[in-house]
Amino acid sequence: DVQEQTAFDVIVVGSGAGAMASAVVAADQGLSVLVVEKSDKYGGTSSISGGGIWIPNNHHFAAKGGQDSYDKALQYLRAATGGCVEEVRLRAYLDNAPKMIKYLESRSRVRYAVAEKYPDYYQHLPGSLPGGRTLDPELFDTSVLGTDLAALRQGAPSNLLMGRIAWTARQAHKAMSREFGWRLMVLGLMLRFKLDLAWRRKSKFDRRAALGTALIASLRRSLQDRKVPLWLKTEFRDLVMDGDRARGVRVQREGREMVLEARRGVVFASGGFEQSQALRDKYLPKPTVAGWSATPPGNNTGAALEAGMKIGAATGLLDRAWWAPTIRVPKEEKPRGVFAERAFPGAIVVNGLGRRFVNEAAPYLEFVDAMYQDQERSGAKSIPAWVVFDANFRFNYAMGPLMPSQIMPDSRLRKEWLNSVYWKSDTLGGLAAQIGVDAKGLEETVLRMNDYARTGVDAEFARGGNAFDRYYGDTNVKPNPCLAPLTKGPYYAMRLDAGDIGTKGGLLTNEHAQVVRDDGTPVAGLYAVGNCSSAVMGTGYPGAGATIGPAMTFGYVAAMHIAAAK
Ligand code: FAD
Structure with missing residues (x-):
């Protein structure tokens, strides 16, 4: 009975995209593999995500005649990662990411298509592209999962x-x-x-899954094809060491303590620590609240980080997260990330002084970074910040859970959302009073913004001034697709928290995804991928898919390295 087997070549901790990619590849290499997942659902944050992967030099873009190159991508990555990642790891990413996706598409059920128009996030940096490096999962028919469909973590409603x-x-x-x-x-x-x-x-x-759920479903089916067991409700507790080599894991499986042997390697892929308030308090900038995170509650609490630190592993980037502003909606288990809507024309974001402090259309990591900086610099109460828009915006565009009023007028919104998800007033002054923002400041900001909308130039933050901003602009709005005046009441405000979609600090790894000590020597038999490792993307977020791309790539790298090691 495979369920009772307690010794494997490889034990993978976690069941997100990096974990399952690693397990698929390891199984193909002839290794016996077990995946352990603490939750009663598999897929982790990866399953509720967009599932996008950022893969420079990928074959899909090339097939469409796209122009990318290794050197261009390296130039971009060097700049985008903030100079804190060893070049050998950047190169390992660029070498292996295109191989990883080609491998999975030819051997497994994973399928992607290129998002040709999705620009790299830092258009001003050398080597950036206006599109072609982000891949987007194809829809996946989940009926092939059989009974395993029930435990698939489903994407957030906002993803569908x-x-x-x-x-x-x-x-x-x-x-x-x-x-x-x-x-x-x-x-x-x-x-x-x-x-x-x-x-x-x-x-x-839908029978078909989309985005991250499609990716996870396709990986789950690929594990079924290989008869790789996935144990749910099995929580990794600690490493079992044999001298200075990792040799297994201690887990709690449905309440029962077990020791599992990993003859060739343990792959940590158990996510970051965003759901641990204690670790957030210890490492992240303040204020910080686990409930602001758009990740599944209770899943990722830093188990791998703590176990690794106990055996002397080095760490990096512990004060960083994959930031994204979030909106909390009553009765939903987690808040929603606000990725796109900030760029739509006619929504502005202000602090407690009623002043803008950032290009609203900026990438989500930089947006929340700016919230913290503004809070620190001026004590301007930018956590939370407020997104403000008028009736015209409300008619045309979504904001968080509010669908455009042409589809869903205020009268059809849930009653309890008023004054908890959104605030509303006939005047800007009235709105400011409700949300505790300086009224004069807000009115001045709107006047100035209305001028920018007319000229098409945001003289303060250059919103709409590059291809990334404009990706979520409205092509019908001229002269700047990200700018429109706020002129028509009622006016609306929504609260933006300093949320995240995962932390990005963790165990330091080398180019083979091996966990290393402070002196750089690898811990034999121990690998870390995804958000439990210190991000190969450093302090930046180079493009859509820059978290799952590396998780899957280094999952692939780890499996290949384990298979090659004697
Ligand atoms: P996870 O996918 O969270 O997997 C970790 C798993 O480990 C979980 O299932 C967890 O339960 C399990 N686990 C934790 N502790 C233990 C333990 N002790 N024992 C056993 N199991 C354990 N990123 C992109 O690159 N592209 C996107 O398109 C994208 N879109 C996003 C959209 C949203 C709405 C959100 C919230 C995030 C998005 N992200 C995206 C971010 C991305 O989803 C995460 O950064 C990524 O999925 C993290 O992968 P991971 O494997 O490290 O963790």
Whole structure:
């Protein structure tokens, strides 16, 4: 009985994208593999994510005639990572990321397509591209999972069209930016969903998974193909060492203590520490609250980090996270990340003085960095910050859980959302009073912003001044697709917390994904990938998919290294 087996070549801790990619590759290399997952669901944050992966020089872009090169990507990565990552790791990423995705697509059920229009996040840096490095998962038919479908962690409702219909990031983008033909496309998706009569009888959700859930479902099916066991409700507690070599793990499986032997290697892929308030208090800038994180509550509490530190592993970037502003919605288990809406024309973000402090359309990591900097610099109460918009914006665009009022007017919004998810007033002054923001400051800011909308130039923060900002702009709005005046009441405000989509500090690893000590020597038999490792992306977020891309790539690298080691 495979369930009772307690010795394996490789034990993978966690079941996110990096974990499962590693397990698939290790199994292909002829190694016996076990995946242990603490939750009763598999997939982790990876499963509720966009599932995008940032892969410079990928074969999909090349097949479409895209121009990228290793040297260009290296130049960009050097600049984007803030100079704190050893070049050998950057090179390992650039060498292996394209190989990893080619490998998985040719050997497993994983399928991606290129998001040609998704620009790298730092358009001003040398070597950046206006698109082509981000890959977006294809939809995946989850009916092939059989009974394992029940334990698949489902994506957040905001990831699906109307909370239940699967769509790719490319399709979602087309609708959000109201590109030509978006209405017809949405209608088509809805029709296909309704007409899937067999599945409609079984489930209120789409048969097909999208985004991160599609990625995780495809990896789960790939593990089934290889008969790799995945134990749910099995929590890693500690390492078992044999001298200075990792030789196994101590776990608690459905309440029972067990020791599992890992003959060739342990791969930590158990996420960051964003769900541990104690570790947040210890390492992250203040104020910090686990409840602001858009990640699944209770999952990622830094178990690998603590076990690694106990055996003398080096760490890095512990004061950093993959920041993203979030909005809390009552009755939802976790807050929602606000990735795109900040760039839509006519929404501005202000601090307690009613002043802007950042380009609203900036990448989400930089946006929250700016919240902390503004808070620190001027004590301006930018945590929380407030996003403010008018009735025109409300009519046309979504903001967090508020769908455009042309689809969902205020009268149809949940009553309890008023004054908890959104605030509303006929005047800016009235709105400012409700949310405790300086009224005069807000009114001046809006006047100034309305001027910028007319000229198309944001003289303070250059919003809409590059391809990344404009990706989520409205192509129909001129002269600047990210700027529109706020002129029509009622006015609305929503609270933005200094949230995250995972922490990015963790165990330091080398180019083989091996955990290293302070002196740089590897801990034999111990690997770390994903957010339990110190991010190869350093202090930056070079492009969409820059967290899962590395998690999967170094998962692949770790498996290959274990297989090659004698
Ligand atoms: P996870 O995917 O969280 O996996 C860790 C797993 O380990 C979890 O299942 C957890 O339960 C388990 N675990 C934890 N502790 C233990 C233990 N002690 N024993 C056993 N198991 C344990 N990033 C991108 O690159 N592209 C995107 O498109 C993207 N979109 C996102 C959208 C949203 C809404 C969010 C919230 C995040 C997004 N991210 C995206 C970020 C990305 O999802 C995470 O950074 C990434 O998934 C982390 O991967 P991981 O493998 O480190 O952790």
